[in-house]
Amino acid sequence: MNGFWLILLAVFAAAGYFFAPRLFGFPRLKKVRYKTTPQGDLWLHIYMPPRQAAKPPPALLYFYGGGWVEGRVSQFQTQARHMAKAGVVVALAQYRVSSREGTAPDSAVEDAFDAFAYLLDSARDWNVDPQRIAIGGSSAGGHLAACVSLCQPPHELQLKTRPAIMLLLNPVLDLYTVTAELEFTCGEIALVDELERKGLRQQLSPQQQSFSKAPPTYMLYGSEDPLKKQGEYFTQKMLEHNKDVQSVSVPGQRHSFFNHPPHNLQVADELLLFLRKQGWV
Template sequence: MRLKLFIALIIGTLFSTQMCNSQEEILYKKVDTTHLFLEVHYPPNMDSSKNYPAMVFFFGGGWVGGKRSQFLNQAKYFARRGMVCFLADYRTSKINGTTPFESLKDAKSAVRFIRKNAKIFHIDSTRIIASGGSAGGHLAAATAFIEGYNDSADDTSINSIPNALVLFNPVVDNGPGGYGYERIGDAYKDFSPLHNIKKGAPPTIIFQGTKDHLIPVVTAEYFKMVMEKVESRCDLKLYEGEGHGFFNYANQKAYKSTVAEADQFLVSLGYLMKEPIINID
């Protein structure tokens, strides 16, 4: 009831002229004493009579730590391009004493919350993009491929599957030899995105450094091959000599390149207008 009341209270102000150039922090989930928020970035001069694509970002950090601000600059850019962008909190072992399984439950809850409240956010519920880096890339991909690990408090009649994926050196293989297997064990069979690709998988773009010491290029290449076997699009962009986390804002060249490539991918899906890319900063 508290969550519903909170949403109702923001309806009247969320999309006023004054709010269209700003951001909001919205509670999307409460677990015991833990409060999880979405930081929302809106397009400038937002027209409340229109529905916009949405993009939700999940930070990296091995499901151990990290901050939602990792993708702040990407969110600001795509908001300027005409998307409603969300930076999502989720539980991690360092802060909350949780496992990767709780992290996935939260990611799926976040997508459901966004889709459930599509009218409030003025977004098109059929154009929701999940994005993330490293373990956050796993969470984004897993919302699309993993059927289980749904929070018992979620309304599972609301689809948690995004309509497209933008993944930055994502953890997609949790099997033996893959990332995180020592914590996940045999549960990888229904937790690892690579092992659960099926027909109807959403179009995907992956950004991968060739010198990544955590995610081998061959893993990304195999993921692409399996996606194409089920007739789903998977663009793989390799960055020569780049290591893990190369896409972050501190690496300006790679940051701008990956954002530009993601922009064109979303243009090709019809999620963004075909217009010159605005300055990436």
């Protein structure tokens, strides 16, 4: 009899594992390899809304921060779950960084383009609307997101379209001007210098690109963030090109304040509000 109850308990546990996300509103997490590099495989952690929508939902491809030196997808997991509950498919992209893979920012940019291309090409498989894929990131991850939106793709990659919206949290936007170096750490400056040696510094600096096809953009900085000046220049350039941009400065806050409670969910709600204004959610 004890064996019977153990088997029955195992059946109920398995049923809860498979059906709890739909019954109780928990986002479903799926993990998929989007690229193989000489340093190893790279993965997307995709948070799916708990319930099937009547029409394909929008998606957000997001890149963590870390100065191209470090970083993990766990940085934005809480926010990803929160946004998935609201009906957005959120894909957190792993990419190469110097401390883990020994690579420079151009490799990270290449990974970002490839992650977007993968999500775009497989949108139907994930029941995602390919015309409503936003891209976002924080700090160096924001740089990657802006590069995918504005810079030339690497290795002759042909994209069917670019991201439809940018969601940028204290992004790095200028690698080219002298004043930009005042806003980087020594390790980050060394990585930017490596781009200079490769002749890629201007090419991978979003601020120096054409804004003619820039998508609607939400951008957030803490008022005490040294990168805030970059955001102000970027916003000015967007407005000069009559682009839809919302730039927010949060009083008294420093770099990456939104990674911690209570700001993490508050900022996630702000991102959802911007998507709602665009008619996405």
